[in-house]
Amino acid sequence: MPKVAIVGNGSWGTALAIVLARKGTEVRLWTRDAETARRLNETRENTVYLPGLRFPARLSATHSAEEALGGADMVIFAVPSESMRRNVRQVRDYLGESSLIVSATKGLEVGSSKRMTQVIAEEIDPKYHANICALSGPNMAREAAQGLLSVTVIASGQVSVAEKAQQLINCHNFYVFTSTDVTGVELGGALKNVMTLGVGMVDGLGNGNNAKAALMIRGLSEIIVLGTTFGANPLTFIGLSGLGDLVVTSFSPLSRNLHVGKELAKGRALKEIQDSMPHVAEGVSTVFAARQLGQKAGLSLPIIEQIYRVIYEGCDVRKAASELVEYPVNGKSLEITKLLRFMLDYVRTRWHQPPLWLPRIEDAARGGGQSSPGSIDSLFTF
Structure with missing residues (x-):
């Protein structure tokens, strides 16, 4: 036995x-x-x-x-x-x-x-x-x-x-x-706790699922940027231990980090929230470490930065939550097409036999097909 x-x-x-x-x-x-x-x-x-x-x-x-x-x-x-x-x-x-x-x-x-x-x-x-x-x-x-x-x-x-x-x-x-992919599995689990704090803040201010979904996807992009910088496989982050974990903790009433984010949005002090919980919300300490990793690598991680400012610098939650969702897409942000191309490059260079679907996805990343360039819709029109 x-x-x-x-x-x-x-x-x-x-x-x-x-x-x-x-x-x-x-x-x-x-x-x-x-x-x-x-x-x-x-x-x-x-x-x-x-x-x-x-x-x-x-x-x-x-x-x-x-x-x-x-x-x-x-x-x-x-x-x-x-x-x-x-x-x-x-x-x-x-x-x-x-x-x-x-x-x-x-x-x-x-x-x-x-x-x-x-x-x-x-x-x-x-x-x-x-x-x-x-x-x-x-x-x-x-x-x-x-x-x-x-x-x-x-x-x-x-x-x-x-x-x-x-x-x-x-x-x-x-x-x-x-x-x-030990690095990817661990970083996916750790960093989603940070993003869930942000989702909780957005939710606690009365925003709906639209805003939560937007933050989750942008947060996932930052997870992928940080994770791949330290050697993780980008595909890991759209699997169970990345996106899957982020989804369940962002919507489950059992989520500790979601609870902390919501309570911060209500104006409660972090110490008061933590003292009232029997469990540890790992995102609180992990955001500090994640910010350190990003700075060490010279990365622009605006969502992690805003959550850090709320937790450790006393930044106004309403102001931070607005910036979490609304920060502009610019040259430093990871747009979906850039993210897709990055992942495709990984598949092409690491897989001995590229999968049959690779050319179709590559065409979508270039803007081919009937949908607009780089749109998600084009990925599913097989």
């Missing part, structure tokens, strides 16, 4: 524990204090983060890192990005040489601006590096724990490692796809 250890008893760590235990996997949920472990085992539910969802029989909590990680086929880190490094240090001595090591955290480390798999790699023995993976996708914790249909992505630089992780996690109503 496979054994999985999960570091982190928040909503996502608990949800993954429930999903895997329901599958029949032996799951140990590691907590940082003995009292929390005792309470979880006695009540058989996480009354703080996922109240009302009972633990399967194969799920138990423990304060002992040795008990949790010893003999584990997989160790999943589902902790806030700000505490990832500290948590890895606490349990790294109990990692097994064959254990897969999975980051299920969607964020960037403040200060270093590093992705979570990079943080983990810095804190563990290099002999374990090949076993590191990233898990990300359009997944609301409560929905997954309830057994509602969910799809996610597991990424590793090695196909065999990604497939091994896929086999351990994939189960009924929680389907896992693999990827070798």
Whole structure:
């Protein structure tokens, strides 16, 4: 019987524990204090983060890192990005040489601006590096724990490692796809949290879905610009761990970052909002790190800049939200045709056998067909 250890008893760590235990996997949920472990085992539910969802029989909590990680086929880190490094240090001595090591955290480390798999790699023995993976996708914790249909992505630089992780996690109503684009999968998950803060601000000011959709697409362009600058595959960002995740967090009432953005638009102070939430809204810290990455690369990222100004400089939300949607399309902005051509160049140069649809899409990017030059409509008139 496979054994999985999960570091982190928040909503996502608990949800993954429930999903895997329901599958029949032996799951140990590691907590940082003995009292929390005792309470979880006695009540058989996480009354703080996922109240009302009972633990399967194969799920138990423990304060002992040795008990949790010893003999584990997989160790999943589902902790806030700000505490990832500290948590890895606490349990790294109990990692097994064959254990897969999975980051299920969607964020960037403040200060270093590093992705979570990079943080983990810095804190563990290099002999374990090949076993590191990233898990990300359009997944609301409560929905997954309830057994509602969910799809996610597991990424590793090695196909065999990604497939091994896929086999351990994939189960009924929680389907896992693999990827070798670790950078893209992680940045897609982290940066969509930033964009969702902006969507929440726009929504909280009484704007409708038109404005939200406009911001989402422009935000996606910035995610692609930033991600590809650091080596990600642009196609990753229009998949599950990019656009898919952005859509669900921008429209789900369960979204933490959406909630924070809406509350900021109502005039509440950030600290007041955060203190009233049991969960961490990763976008708040990630926007700081994302801005650092953009500045380091010399990129123009106006949406990230406006969200940063609201969070860290006290900029008026109404003024910032207006600029989020209305900033002019100019030479520094990524228009849809430029974005499309960039992605096509990637496909043409990286794929050994270009797909049959490539010439038709290239024609659309050049403005061919019956639709106006570069229009989205022309992509679907096959």
